[in-house]
Amino acid sequence: MLGLKLPTDPRWVNIVEKNIEEILTDHAYCEQKATSTAISLIVSFPEYTELVTEMTALVKEEISHFKMVHDRIIANGWVLGRDRKDDYVIQLIKFFPKGGSRTTQLVHRLLYAALIEARSCERFRLLSEELKDKELAEFYRKLMMSEANHYTMFLGFARQYGDREIVDKKWQQLLDYEAEIMKNLSKSETIHG
Numbered sequence: 001m002l003g004l005k006l007p008t009d010p011r012w013v014n015i016v017e018k019n020i021e022e023i024l025t026d027h028a029y030c031e032q033k034a035t036s037t038a039i040s041l042i043v044s045f046p047e048y049t050e051l052v053t054e055m056t057a058l059v060k061e062e063i064s065h066f067k068m069v070h071d072r073i074i075a076n077g078w079v080l081g082r083d084r085k086d087d088y089v090i091q092l093i094k095f096f097p098k099g100g101s102r103t104t105q106l107v108h109r110l111l112y113a114a115l116i117e118a119r120s121c122e123r124f125r126l127l128s129e130e131l132k133d134k135e136l137a138e139f140y141r142k143l144m145m146s147e148a149n150h151y152t153m154f155l156g157f158a159r160q161y162g163d164r165e166i167v168d169k170k171w172q173q174l175l176d177y178e179a180e181i182m183k184n185l186s187k188s189e190t191i192h193g
């Protein structure tokens with residue numbers, strides 16, 4: 001349903017379980033970046049009223065996810081660490097060439113956002129199914145459902161604002177590229193690592 005072409009190796013959960021503090025730190029910043037992306041789309045494309053309306057709602061939702069993760073960090077007696085580099089996203093956003101019309105740039109940003117939501121959703125599902133800590137597993141099950149909705153929304157906007165045929169072709173190409181990136185990942189205790 002998410003369209004991803006390479007599932008995460010379930011052994012990634014074993015790596016995560018050895019360092020919950022690290023995954024929560026990385027996860028907190030994923031939620032912060034999702035918030036920042038929504039704000040940035042508002043600033044860059046203010047004339048797309050429906051997008052601005054949805055992004056305004058998304059800012060609230062993503063920052064509430066950040067709070068949920070941050071609260072868990074505090075409850076464990078930890079302090080939020082510094083931001084972690086997201087090699088997955090750094091590699092991903094090299095796919096589409098820079099420039100093009102405003103609409104093209106918007107479509108590319110929406111497709112990147114859809115894919116990051118889809119992969120996050122897949123990772124959260126795996127955590128919800130495999131984590132031995134059942135309370136934490138339930139936490140990830142709830143977040144998984146939110147991220148699935150975001151994936152659908154971003155892909156829907158890309159298809160709405162761009163040419164449907166071109167967007168679908170680009171989406172498939174991006175999914176292929178992402179599967180190549182994923183072959184070298186699933187080895188660290190980060191949400192996309």
Ligand SMILES: [Fe+2]
Nearest residue numbers: 031034062065
């Ligand atoms: Fe989120």
Ligand SMILES: [Fe+2]
Nearest residue numbers: 034117147150
């Ligand atoms: Fe999200």
